[in-house]
Amino acid sequence: MQSYPANAAILVEEMVAAAAAEPHRAVAFQGAPGANSHIAVGEAFPDGLPLPCFGFEDAIDAVRSGAADCALIPIENSLHGRVADMHFLLPESGLVITGEHFLPIRHCLLGTGSLAEVTEAMSHPQALGQCRHWLRARGIRAIPYADTAAAAAEVVAMGAPRHLAALAPKLAAEIYGLPLIEEAVADEESNTTRFVALALEAPNEIAPGPYMTTLMFAVKNVPAALFKALGGFATNGVNMTKLESYQRGGAFQATEFYADIEGHPDDRAVARALEELAFYSRWVRILGTYPQARRRGD
Numbered sequence: 001m002q003s004y005p006a007n008a009a010i011l012v013e014e015m016v017a018a019a020a021a022e023p024h025r026a027v028a029f030q031g032a033p034g035a036n037s038h039i040a041v042g043e044a045f046p047d048g049l050p051l052p053c054f055g056f057e058d059a060i061d062a063v064r065s066g067a068a069d070c071a072l073i074p075i076e077n078s079l080h081g082r083v084a085d086m087h088f089l090l091p092e093s094g095l096v097i098t099g100e101h102f103l104p105i106r107h108c109l110l111g112t113g114s115l116a117e118v119t120e121a122m123s124h125p126q127a128l129g130q131c132r133h134w135l136r137a138r139g140i141r142a143i144p145y146a147d148t149a150a151a152a153a154e155v156v157a158m159g160a161p162r163h164l165a166a167l168a169p170k171l172a173a174e175i176y177g178l179p180l181i182e183e184a185v186a187d188e189e190s191n192t193t194r195f196v197a198l199a200l201e202a203p204n205e206i207a208p209g210p211y212m213t214t215l216m217f218a219v220k221n222v223p224a225a226l227f228k229a230l231g232g233f234a235t236n237g238v239n240m241t242k243l244e245s246y247q248r249g250g251a252f253q254a255t256e257f258y259a260d261i262e263g264h265p266d267d268r269a270v271a272r273a274l275e276e277l278a279f280y281s282r283w284v285r286i287l288g289t290y291p292q293a294r295r296r297g298d
Contacts, residue, residue, distance in 0.1 A: 004054070007176060008032040008153035012052050019051040019068065026051045028059040028068040031124075034149035034172030036105060040195050041072050044101040054146070056086065060093045063198060070199040072101065076242075078192045080129040087246060087258045090198075090216075090287055097214050097288025099197035106191075107131055109182040110152050110173045113162030118181065122151040123167035131167060133187045140165075152176045197290075207291045211264040212241075217277060217284040218256045225280050226257075232276025233261065236269040241296050262296060264289055 004012055011033045019026035027048040029037035041050045051068050053059040062068040075090075076082045090097075107127055111118060121128070121135055122143040128135070135142055143164075145151040152166040153176050165181060166172070173180050196214075219225040233240050242260040263270040265286065278284050 004032050004150055005153040005157040007156055008150055015052055019049045023067055024069050025049045026068040028053050028062040028071040030056045030059050031147040032150035034175040035147055036169055039169060039171055040101055040103045044072055056089055063095055070197050072195050072197050074193050075196050076194050078190055079188055080126050095198040096202045097196045097290055098199045099290045100293045101195045102294050103193050105193055107167050107185040108170050108180055109165050109185050110168055110178040111165030111181050112160045115181055117162045118165045119163045121165045121167045124148045127167050130191055131185050134185055152178050210292050211289055212292050213261050213289045214287040216256055216258050217281045219281050229277050229280035232273040236273045238263055238269055238273045
């Protein structure tokens with residue numbers, strides 16, 4: 001059964017109770033209190049009530065059930081790429097992307113031993129992947145765990161042996177009382193995660209642009225279909241900042257694409273590009289249009 005360590009579960013219960021009293025302020029996130037997603041919620045929604053959820057599906061369900069007004073979910077990291085499963089969960093969720101947030105990631109090594117004594121580090125696979133060179137260079141074995149902050153809570157629950165550390169944000173050290181061994185652990189200082197906000201419906205009014213639009217599509221099974229489908233973005237001067245392909249099922253035939261473009265569907269150039277995309281595609285689905293949190297290319 002999925003669960004948090006006991007020391008984290010107590011705080012989770014308190015946060016869940018606070019969010020239940022004011023669900024219109026609740027912002028669901030995946031992870032234990034002290035996780036990077038918790039930090040991101042505090043930055044993106046300073047007046048919100050963070051609602052911790054064990055898994056991404058749980059955070060999405062919290063929005064669909066009305067337990068939370070929205071969810072803030074990590075979708076990609078500058079070092080480790082896309083967050084597993086999110087591009088499949090997004091179109092199936094029925095939710096709309098209403099915003100984005102960029103969080104600089106500053107992992108810390110937490111534990112009671114010295115750096116020389118640590119032989120194992122526990123954390124979420126994404127965090128371990130972002131620090132794999134740093135850990136390998138120091139002979140520290142990576143131990144996958146469900147969440148960064150929950151890993152810190154688990155190390156404490158295990159009695160904090162000196163050889164075992166957690167790779168987690170500094171906030172987790174403060175919450176669970178685990179000493180800092182090393183700060184700013186990462187393979188690159190530019191380590192950044194992009195989050196998207198998900199809600200049941202798009203707002204009636206969107207804040208001023210510039211805008212991003214996120215969409216998914218599947219091209220027709222004809223020669224050069226992808227080339228022709230994307231041609232409209234080039235000829236209409238619409239910048240596509242991301243394009244990824246995905247396979248569903250085991251046939252290796254039905255390829256779907258996830259894309260981020262700059263602009264609003266009401267923009268004349270974007271509308272023409274989307275019309276051309278639709279002509280060469282079996283289906284096109286817009287997942288959301290929202291203000292850019294960071295200008296692309298900056």
